[in-house]
Amino acid sequence: MAYRNILVEQEGSTAVVTLNRPERRNALSLEMLQELTQAVRALGPEARVVVLRGNGPAFSAGHDLAEMQARDAAFYRELFEACTALMETLQDLAQPVIAQVHGIATAAGCQLAASCDLVVAAQEARFATPGVRIGLFCSTPMVALSRAVGSKRALEMLLTGDAISAQEALQAGLVNRVVPAADLLETVRGLAAKIAASSPSVVALGKRAFWRQLQMPQPLAYDYAQDVMSANAAAGDAQEGMSAFLEKRPPSWRGR
Numbered sequence: 001m002a003y004r005n006i007l008v009e010q011e012g013s014t015a016v017v018t019l020n021r022p023e024r025r026n027a028l029s030l031e032m033l034q035e036l037t038q039a040v041r042a043l044g045p046e047a048r049v050v051v052l053r054g055n056g057p058a059f060s061a062g063h064d065l066a067e068m069q070a071r072d073a074a075f076y077r078e079l080f081e082a083c084t085a086l087m088e089t090l091q092d093l094a095q096p097v098i099a100q101v102h103g104i105a106t107a108a109g110c111q112l113a114a115s116c117d118l119v120v121a122a123q124e125a126r127f128a129t130p131g132v133r134i135g136l137f138c139s140t141p142m143v144a145l146s147r148a149v150g151s152k153r154a155l156e157m158l159l160t161g162d163a164i165s166a167q168e169a170l171q172a173g174l175v176n177r178v179v180p181a182a183d184l185l186e187t188v189r190g191l192a193a194k195i196a197a198s199s200p201s202v203v204a205l206g207k208r209a210f211w212r213q214l215q216m217p218q219p220l221a222y223d224y225a226q227d228v229m230s231a232n233a234a235a236g237d238a239q240e241g242m243s244a245f246l247e248k249r250p251p252s253w254r255g256r
Helices: 030-041 073-092 108-115 130-134 139-148 151-160 166-172 181-196 200-213 218-234 236-247
Strands: 006-011 014-019 049-054 097-101 104-106 118-122 126-128 177-179
Touching: 006 030, 014 030, 014 181, 030 073, 049 181, 073 108, 073 139, 073 200, 097 108, 097 181, 104 108, 108 126, 108 139, 118 166, 118 181, 126 166, 130 151, 139 151, 166 177, 177 181, 200 218, 200 236, 218 236
Parallel strands: 014 049, 049 097, 097 118, 104 126, 118 177
Antiparallel strands: 006 014
Protein backbone atom coordinates (compact mmCIF):
# COMPACT_ATOMS: atom_id res chain seq x y z
CA MET A 1 0.00 0.00 0.00
CA ALA A 2 1.27 3.48 -0.89
CA TYR A 3 1.62 6.09 1.84
CA ARG A 4 2.40 9.80 1.57
CA ASN A 5 4.54 10.18 4.69
CA ILE A 6 6.11 6.79 5.38
CA LEU A 7 7.76 3.89 3.60
CA VAL A 8 7.06 0.24 4.43
CA GLU A 9 9.46 -2.48 3.24
CA GLN A 10 9.92 -6.14 4.02
CA GLU A 11 13.54 -7.24 4.54
CA GLY A 12 13.44 -10.98 5.16
CA SER A 13 11.57 -11.48 8.42
CA THR A 14 11.79 -7.78 9.34
CA ALA A 15 9.29 -5.08 8.40
CA VAL A 16 11.06 -1.72 8.08
CA VAL A 17 8.84 1.32 8.58
CA THR A 18 10.53 4.60 7.69
CA LEU A 19 9.35 8.08 8.62
CA ASN A 20 9.73 9.91 5.32
CA ARG A 21 9.27 13.65 5.82
CA PRO A 22 12.96 14.60 5.93
CA GLU A 23 12.23 18.19 4.88
CA ARG A 24 10.15 18.55 8.07
CA ARG A 25 12.57 16.55 10.24
CA ASN A 26 9.96 13.78 10.27
CA ALA A 27 7.48 15.89 12.21
CA LEU A 28 4.50 13.78 13.22
CA SER A 29 1.56 15.33 11.39
CA LEU A 30 -1.91 13.96 11.97
CA GLU A 31 -1.75 12.20 8.61
CA MET A 32 1.62 10.61 9.41
CA LEU A 33 0.39 9.35 12.77
CA GLN A 34 -2.63 7.79 11.11
CA GLU A 35 -0.51 6.22 8.37
CA LEU A 36 1.91 4.74 10.90
CA THR A 37 -0.92 3.19 12.89
CA GLN A 38 -2.54 1.81 9.74
CA ALA A 39 0.75 0.41 8.45
CA VAL A 40 1.75 -1.48 11.58
CA ARG A 41 -1.75 -2.85 12.08
CA ALA A 42 -1.67 -4.18 8.50
CA LEU A 43 1.55 -6.18 8.96
CA GLY A 44 1.23 -9.87 8.20
CA PRO A 45 2.79 -12.91 9.89
CA GLU A 46 5.79 -12.76 7.55
CA ALA A 47 6.94 -9.80 9.65
CA ARG A 48 8.53 -11.24 12.78
CA VAL A 49 10.13 -7.97 13.91
CA VAL A 50 9.44 -4.30 13.09
CA VAL A 51 12.16 -1.67 12.73
CA LEU A 52 11.09 1.97 12.96
CA ARG A 53 13.50 4.52 11.56
CA GLY A 54 13.62 7.98 9.96
CA ASN A 55 14.92 9.45 6.71
CA GLY A 56 16.96 12.62 6.77
CA PRO A 57 18.90 14.22 9.64
CA ALA A 58 16.34 13.50 12.40
CA PHE A 59 14.54 10.47 13.75
CA SER A 60 11.59 12.73 14.56
CA ALA A 61 11.28 16.29 15.82
CA GLY A 62 7.86 15.61 17.35
CA HIS A 63 4.50 17.08 16.42
CA ASP A 64 4.27 19.36 13.39
CA LEU A 65 3.97 22.78 15.03
CA ALA A 66 3.04 24.47 11.74
CA GLU A 67 -0.01 22.21 11.57
CA MET A 68 -0.94 23.02 15.17
CA GLN A 69 -1.19 26.79 14.90
CA ALA A 70 -4.60 28.46 15.22
CA ARG A 71 -6.63 25.24 15.30
CA ASP A 72 -9.70 24.50 17.38
CA ALA A 73 -9.97 22.19 20.38
CA ALA A 74 -11.49 19.42 18.29
CA PHE A 75 -8.40 19.27 16.08
CA TYR A 76 -6.03 19.10 19.05
CA ARG A 77 -8.09 16.31 20.58
CA GLU A 78 -8.05 14.38 17.30
CA LEU A 79 -4.28 14.86 16.98
CA PHE A 80 -3.42 13.67 20.47
CA GLU A 81 -5.86 10.77 20.26
CA ALA A 82 -4.16 9.69 17.01
CA CYS A 83 -0.78 9.96 18.72
CA THR A 84 -1.94 7.88 21.68
CA ALA A 85 -3.47 5.30 19.32
CA LEU A 86 -0.11 4.87 17.59
CA MET A 87 1.86 4.50 20.82
CA GLU A 88 -0.59 1.93 22.20
CA THR A 89 -0.67 0.06 18.89
CA LEU A 90 3.11 -0.33 18.94
CA GLN A 91 2.94 -1.99 22.35
CA ASP A 92 -0.13 -4.07 21.48
CA LEU A 93 1.53 -5.34 18.30
CA ALA A 94 2.48 -9.01 18.30
CA GLN A 95 5.87 -8.22 16.77
CA PRO A 96 8.62 -6.57 18.81
CA VAL A 97 9.36 -3.04 17.58
CA ILE A 98 12.93 -1.70 17.47
CA ALA A 99 13.49 2.05 17.15
CA GLN A 100 16.59 2.80 15.07
CA VAL A 101 17.48 6.32 16.20
CA HIS A 102 20.22 8.05 14.23
CA GLY A 103 19.54 11.71 15.06
CA ILE A 104 17.32 13.78 17.31
CA ALA A 105 14.18 12.34 18.88
CA THR A 106 12.36 15.21 20.52
CA ALA A 107 8.93 15.71 22.11
CA ALA A 108 6.53 13.23 20.44
CA GLY A 109 9.57 11.85 18.59
CA CYS A 110 11.07 10.95 21.96
CA GLN A 111 7.70 9.51 22.94
CA LEU A 112 7.73 7.40 19.77
CA ALA A 113 11.14 5.95 20.58
CA ALA A 114 10.19 5.35 24.22
CA SER A 115 7.03 3.52 23.12
CA CYS A 116 8.99 1.00 21.07
CA ASP A 117 10.02 -2.24 22.74
CA LEU A 118 13.73 -1.69 22.13
CA VAL A 119 15.84 1.31 21.11
CA VAL A 120 19.21 1.24 19.37
CA ALA A 121 20.83 4.66 18.99
CA ALA A 122 23.79 6.10 17.16
CA GLN A 123 26.31 7.95 19.29
CA GLU A 124 25.13 11.23 17.77
CA ALA A 125 21.48 10.72 18.72
CA ARG A 126 19.84 13.10 21.17
CA PHE A 127 16.61 12.81 23.16
CA ALA A 128 14.55 15.69 24.56
CA THR A 129 11.08 16.78 25.66
CA PRO A 130 11.44 20.54 25.10
CA GLY A 131 7.78 21.53 24.92
CA VAL A 132 7.95 23.56 28.14
CA ARG A 133 10.16 26.07 26.32
CA ILE A 134 7.40 26.96 23.86
CA GLY A 135 4.56 26.88 26.38
CA LEU A 136 3.33 23.40 25.46
CA PHE A 137 4.32 20.94 28.18
CA CYS A 138 5.13 17.46 26.82
CA SER A 139 2.27 15.82 28.71
CA THR A 140 1.61 12.92 26.35
CA PRO A 141 5.33 12.23 25.75
CA MET A 142 5.63 12.22 29.55
CA VAL A 143 3.58 9.01 29.75
CA ALA A 144 6.03 6.94 27.70
CA LEU A 145 9.14 8.70 29.01
CA SER A 146 8.25 8.27 32.69
CA ARG A 147 7.72 4.54 32.15
CA ALA A 148 11.08 4.14 30.44
CA VAL A 149 13.31 6.15 32.81
CA GLY A 150 13.24 7.07 36.49
CA SER A 151 10.93 9.83 37.65
CA LYS A 152 13.74 12.23 38.56
CA ARG A 153 15.40 12.02 35.14
CA ALA A 154 12.04 12.23 33.37
CA LEU A 155 11.00 15.32 35.33
CA GLU A 156 14.34 17.02 34.69
CA MET A 157 13.93 16.46 30.94
CA LEU A 158 10.31 17.66 31.05
CA LEU A 159 10.89 20.72 33.25
CA THR A 160 14.08 21.99 31.59
CA GLY A 161 13.62 20.82 28.01
CA ASP A 162 17.32 19.93 27.94
CA ALA A 163 18.45 17.21 25.56
CA ILE A 164 20.33 14.18 26.78
CA SER A 165 22.96 12.31 24.80
CA ALA A 166 22.58 8.76 23.56
CA GLN A 167 24.96 7.63 26.30
CA GLU A 168 22.91 9.40 28.97
CA ALA A 169 19.77 7.83 27.50
CA LEU A 170 21.44 4.43 27.78
CA GLN A 171 22.28 5.02 31.44
CA ALA A 172 18.72 6.21 32.11
CA GLY A 173 17.15 3.13 30.54
CA LEU A 174 15.62 4.86 27.52
CA VAL A 175 18.04 3.16 25.11
CA ASN A 176 19.24 -0.46 24.91
CA ARG A 177 22.42 0.03 22.89
CA VAL A 178 24.56 2.91 21.65
CA VAL A 179 26.80 2.29 18.64
CA PRO A 180 28.79 4.32 16.10
CA ALA A 181 26.58 5.59 13.29
CA ALA A 182 28.38 3.34 10.81
CA ASP A 183 27.36 0.29 12.85
CA LEU A 184 23.74 1.27 13.51
CA LEU A 185 22.12 -0.60 10.62
CA GLU A 186 24.01 -3.85 11.16
CA THR A 187 23.43 -3.73 14.91
CA VAL A 188 19.68 -3.37 14.43
CA ARG A 189 19.65 -6.11 11.80
CA GLY A 190 21.53 -8.45 14.13
CA LEU A 191 19.16 -7.75 17.00
CA ALA A 192 16.13 -8.27 14.77
CA ALA A 193 17.52 -11.56 13.46
CA LYS A 194 18.16 -12.82 16.98
CA ILE A 195 14.55 -12.08 17.98
CA ALA A 196 13.16 -13.56 14.76
CA ALA A 197 14.95 -16.85 15.46
CA SER A 198 12.54 -17.61 18.31
CA SER A 199 8.96 -18.84 18.00
CA PRO A 200 6.80 -15.94 16.81
CA SER A 201 3.85 -17.08 18.92
CA VAL A 202 5.98 -17.25 22.05
CA VAL A 203 7.57 -13.86 21.36
CA ALA A 204 4.11 -12.33 20.88
CA LEU A 205 2.82 -13.95 24.06
CA GLY A 206 5.84 -12.75 26.04
CA LYS A 207 5.69 -9.19 24.72
CA ARG A 208 1.98 -8.93 25.50
CA ALA A 209 2.47 -10.32 28.99
CA PHE A 210 5.40 -7.99 29.70
CA TRP A 211 3.47 -4.79 29.01
CA ARG A 212 0.35 -6.00 30.82
CA GLN A 213 2.10 -7.09 34.01
CA LEU A 214 3.85 -3.72 34.28
CA GLN A 215 0.46 -2.15 34.98
CA MET A 216 -0.33 -4.51 37.86
CA PRO A 217 0.65 -4.65 41.55
CA GLN A 218 3.22 -7.43 42.09
CA PRO A 219 0.85 -10.08 43.54
CA LEU A 220 -1.56 -9.64 40.62
CA ALA A 221 1.36 -9.63 38.19
CA TYR A 222 2.53 -13.01 39.52
CA ASP A 223 -0.99 -14.46 39.30
CA TYR A 224 -1.25 -13.27 35.72
CA ALA A 225 2.26 -14.47 34.80
CA GLN A 226 1.55 -17.93 36.23
CA ASP A 227 -1.53 -18.24 34.01
CA VAL A 228 0.43 -17.08 30.96
CA MET A 229 3.36 -19.40 31.63
CA SER A 230 1.10 -22.40 32.30
CA ALA A 231 -0.66 -21.90 28.96
CA ASN A 232 2.69 -21.32 27.27
CA ALA A 233 4.21 -24.52 28.70
CA ALA A 234 1.38 -26.60 27.24
CA ALA A 235 1.67 -25.01 23.79
CA GLY A 236 3.23 -26.80 20.84
CA ASP A 237 6.26 -24.56 20.42
CA ALA A 238 7.19 -24.80 24.11
CA GLN A 239 7.00 -28.58 23.95
CA GLU A 240 9.09 -28.54 20.76
CA GLY A 241 11.64 -26.17 22.31
CA MET A 242 12.07 -28.30 25.43
CA SER A 243 12.39 -31.48 23.34
CA ALA A 244 14.94 -29.84 21.04
CA PHE A 245 17.01 -28.68 24.03
CA LEU A 246 17.02 -32.14 25.60
CA GLU A 247 17.77 -33.81 22.28
CA LYS A 248 20.51 -31.26 21.48
CA ARG A 249 19.03 -30.21 18.12
CA PRO A 250 17.68 -26.96 16.65
CA PRO A 251 13.97 -26.41 17.30
CA SER A 252 11.44 -26.39 14.48
CA TRP A 253 8.87 -23.71 15.29
CA ARG A 254 5.28 -24.04 14.12
CA GLY A 255 4.10 -20.72 15.46
CA ARG A 256 1.70 -22.13 18.03
